[in-house]
Amino acid sequence: MTIELSLTVLTAAFLGLLIGSFLNVAAIRIPGGESIVAPPSHCMHCGHRLGPLDLVPVASYLLLRGRCRYCKGRISPAYAIGELTAAAAFAVTAWRVGPDAxxxxxxxxxxxxxxxxxxxxxxxxxxxxxxxxxxxxxxxxxxxxxxxxxxxxxxxxxxxxxxxxxxxxxxxxxxxxxxxxxxxxxxxxxxxxxxxxxxxxxxxxxxxxxxxxxxxxxxxxxxxxxxxxxxxxxxxxxxxxxxxxxxxxxxxxxx
Known part of the structure; x- marks a missing residue:
């Protein structure tokens, strides 16, 4: 694997983590007719608005041990799994396609x-x-x-x-x-x-x-x-x- 392809794969994986978080929101809100923009991301248990440190893909889930920072309610692992799935899919796609349109x-x-x-x-x-x-x-x-x-x-x-x-x-x-x-x-x-x-x-x-x-x-x-x-x-x-x-x-x- 060339340096250019390696960088493309790593960049795609990082992008997949970020977009995977958005895809989670879309998959959860759109079927219920909700907006994907408002209200901002919040705890499903206590409704508290999540801060930047609560929204770091995968890392926040691991650091908080799968619980809300504010009410300690359990967070579904589906969020982190969705982010990891997107990262993996993006990385493999970049590996197969390369830096191309x-x-x-x-x-x-x-x-x-x-x-x-x-x-x-x-x-x-x-x-x-x-x-x-x-x-x-x-x-x-x-x-x-x-x-x-x-x-x-x-x-x-x-x-x-x-x-x-x-x-x-x-x-x-x-x-x-x-x-x-x-x-x-x-x-x-x-x-x-x-x-x-x-x-x-x-x-x-x-x-x-x-x-x-x-x-x-x-x-x-x-x-x-x-x-x-x-x-x-x-x-x-x-x-x-x-x-x-x-x-x-x-x-x-x-x-």
Missing amino acids: ELAAGLLLASVLIASAHSDLRTMLIPDKIVFFGLAAGLVARIFSHPLPWWDYLLGALLGGGLMLALAFVSKGGMGGGDIKLWTFAGLMLGVKLTLPAVFAASLLGSLYGVWLMMAGKFRRRMEVPFGPFIAAGALLAYWFGEQWIDGYLKLFTS
Whole structure:
């Protein structure tokens, strides 16, 4: 790894910590119709406004031992986990893309997917505001950075959303509207070639989770399982490693 790439990865990881904190706020407030700006960050137990020392990503949680500085109420570890997840996703994206204009598109992809997954885990909802922002920003990003022809990304959006719409129709509601929209966004950012590997990876991860639920005796008929985290994981894995997957698969038939 070159010095330039190392600095890019470290900078992206630091940026991920900061943006991850904002993504936590978006995932928590937007589903409830709250503003992401007001009121300022505050304790969920006592309502006390948090100061700068309370808002340092990850470090504040560790130093305060997971409790509010003012009322000692317990703070969910989900906040720190969300920040670390964003930092890791940003770092891997920077490692795979490098110091290139495409990095901005990759970080946008990671941000929208992480916020959507967090929201889905908390509320079983993927808010339209998050996905529509991603679609609008994604269109702009693909105007300035398009390693593939621009129409390839539009076809990717149609493929991602179309496949999930067909699945929702066949399964009679087995796929939620938020999932369909999120796949449309993922397809827009990935393009046609990487959308199918993303769908495969997300489906595989979701199936493995279902098997684990059954083996652990936690599976219940008609239980609702948030699919947003699997969409996020599948899309990011395809963005990072999809080209290698496709090359490896093709070599099976050409060697």
